[in-house]
Each structure stands twice: as C-alpha cells, then as structure tokens.
Amino acid sequence: MKYLISLFLIIISIVITYLIVPRPFIVHHHANFATYIDGKKWDFSSYVYMEEVSRCNVTQGVTPEDRIHLHDGKWWLIHVHMAASTWGDLFANLYWGIGSGYIQTDRDNFYKTNDSQHLYYILNGSGVTNPANITVWSADRLLVWYGTGTEEEIIKKWDTLVDNDATEYNKKADPASCSANTYGWFLWTIGDWIHNIIWHDD
Numbered sequence: 001m002k003y004l005i006s007l008f009l010i011i012i013s014i015v016i017t018y019l020i021v022p023r024p025f026i027v028h029h030h031a032n033f034a035t036y037i038d039g040k041k042w043d044f045s046s047y048v049y050m051e052e053v054s055r056c057n058v059t060q061g062v063t064p065e066d067r068i069h070l071h072d073g074k075w076w077l078i079h080v081h082m083a084a085s086t087w088g089d090l091f092a093n094l095y096w097g098i099g100s101g102y103i104q105t106d107r108d109n110f111y112k113t114n115d116s117q118h119l120y121y122i123l124n125g126s127g128v129t130n131p132a133n134i135t136v137w138s139a140d141r142l143l144v145w146y147g148t149g150t151e152e153e154i155i156k157k158w159d160t161l162v163d164n165d166a167t168e169y170n171k172k173a174d175p176a177s178c179s180a181n182t183y184g185w186f187l188w189t190i191g192d193w194i195h196n197i198i199w200h201d202d
Helices: 002-020 087-093 151-161 166-170 185-199
Strands: 024-037 077-082 097-099 102-104 110-112 118-123 126-128 141-147
Touching: 024 166, 077 166, 087 097, 118 151, 126 151, 141 151
Parallel strands: 024 141
Antiparallel strands: 024 077, 097 102, 102 110, 118 126, 118 141
C-alpha cells in the first residue's frame, strides 16, 4: 500500500511539474505596443529592430532575441515565442532600457521624469510603474508615453495611440517558418484564459 501511495505521489508530482514549470517555445502569440517621445510616435521599422523569421522556431542555442521580437517590418506587432517573456526582454532586444521614471533609447538618448515631462506606462488601459518584469500575454497592448499631460489624460486617449491587431494576427499564419509550437500548450492556455479574465473582462 505504501508503495502504491508513493508511486501515486511521484506521478502527481511529475504532472504538476509539467503543468507549472514554463518551458521554452511553448507559445506563439502576439501583442501590440507604441512608444511616444514628446508626442511623436517612435518608428521601430528600421531593420536593426527586426529579427529573421527563420529564428522563430529555434529550440537550441536560444538567444534573447529568439524569445520575443519584431519581424517582417511590422514594428508595432510583437511576436512572443517563449513563455514568461517580459516587456523588459522586448525592449532589451530593441537595445532600449526602461525603468521607473526613465527610458533610454538605442541612440543613447536618456529621458527622465522631471517637473514638466512625465513618463507613463499604460498597459491594457491601466497605469503601471514599470513593465520590465511583467509577462507579455497574448493581445496585450502597452503604451510608453514620455511628455506632457497627466496620467489620467493619457489613459483617456491611450486606446487611440496603440495598434490593436494582435488578436487578428493570432488567427492567421505568419510568414515563412514562424508558427506556433504547441509543446506545453495546456499550461499556456490556462494562463492566457486567467489573464484575459483579469485584463480583458470587458
């Protein structure tokens, strides 16, 4: 009897571990973002911000750029290929730094909150202090705003400032080899469902 109980507990432990522990390349979903500096939308269309689509399904020798990236010239559309990829991961791959009260571009321009200029991160319509460690979920939308105005004013218009086509791209095939890997899909489906209840309950 003790042997059977031990075996049962081992099996349960394996199943729980499989469901809970994030694994690489179990996802392929999209999100949207936009960054504004002094009222002007930053153009991320340069090739230096793009990754080759051939890197979408890499399973060995994974680089940070393989986890989360932009490609195919669509600079407002984020491709997530690894569970638990964060907004900080994305901006690091774009050679930007983001934090509480500051952003730094790949051109070494440093923007910091002061008496007249403010930095706001608006995620799905709500202000966050610093999105760097927040996971990028399917259909998330992030606005990075540096300039004048109060947070309340920016939140009122954020929906018009960020593209909203991630869900559309989730339903269509991406170019070349960029497609979903379904290993561990059960975990991410549950997580995505819970996230949508919290953030997209409208």
